[in-house]
Amino acid sequence: MEVPSNENLEQTAVSSVDAVNPHSDDVVPDSSNHRDGEQDSEQRDDDVSREEVRKVLEVIASTGKFWHDWDKLKTMLSFQLKQVLAEFPEAKMTSEQQYASLGESYSEVVNKLDDALTCFIEGPPFTLQRLCEILLDAKGIYPHLSKLALALEKNLLVTSTLTISTDPFPQATTVHELDEQENANEKQQLQLDGIENGTEPPVADKDEVMAEADTGEDMTIDTVASEDAKSSETKSEPDANNA
Incomplete structure (x- = not known):
């Protein structure tokens, strides 16, 4: 009897999570029901699940609040955490290289962080917003897995938790x-x-500068014209007296 891998179990768990809006009755299809000869369909279901997880984390990163059941949200965070960690080159190094770079194996890093996340029972850590920000742009913030792991561990080594929001879910x-x-x-x-x-x-906008320059030129022309008119009047007065 074939035993499903951990990755397949994670995909099934995530695909069973409610849609991005926690108040919706729609459920993401379970891709595990289409394994025989339907790998393309399974891949599409997996992609949808990843997109929905990302949308949920984006809402939390923007608002600092959460609306989903904590167990479901924990599953999504664990899924995203493992996906992010797997994107770093250290995940594909040999054991010796991993110990040289991280001080421990890659699997030990993953298990340590995932255990720190799942140990929260009543609710997510109060650092949830920062955790989501990191998981959404991990490679853009931390170039090396060692620094990312330290940042995640720091945000998970807290005791205070958040309570689920009663505000309307933002669109x-x-x-x-x-x-x-x-x-x-x-x-x-x-x-x-x-x-x-x-x-x-x-610096002022280019159009504004040009407008000011045009205004200055117009003022100069007007001034010259006025001076020429005065000069003509002054010359005409002596001529009138001589007459």
């Missing part, structure tokens, strides 16, 4: 608006920091 547009607001706040803060540090204000 995709709401999350996009939150991201835009966050970017606007960051830009404003950078401008304030520049002013405090004595940095020169940003």
Whole structure:
């Protein structure tokens, strides 16, 4: 009798998680029911599951809140954690190379972090938002697996937990608006920091500069014309007196 691998069990668990909106009645199809001669269909189901997991983490990263049952969310986080760790080159090194780079084997790193995550019973750690941010862009933040592992371990070695949110689940547009607001706040803060540090204000827009230049030229022309008119009047007065 064939025993399913851990990877297949993880895919089945994730594919059974509710859709991104925890209040929806739709369930992601279980790809394990289509193993005989339907590998393409299984791959599509797996891709959908990964996309849904990512969307859930993006909502948490943007809001700092969670709406899903903790056991289901824990499954998603564990799935994403293992996927992210597997993307680093250390995962494909020999045991000797792994010990030289990490001080332990790759499998030991994965098991240690996954155990630290799954040990939370009542709810997720209060560092959940930061965990999601890291898992969404791990390679962009940490170039080496050793540093990523330390960051994840630091965020999992806490005791305080979060409670499930009772607020309405944000829609995709709401999350996009939150991201835009966050970017606007960051830009404003950078401008304030520049002013405090004595940095020169940003250069005016090119169109504005050209408009100011045009205005200056017009003023110069008007001034010259006015001076020429006055000069003509001054010359005409003596001529009138002589007459």
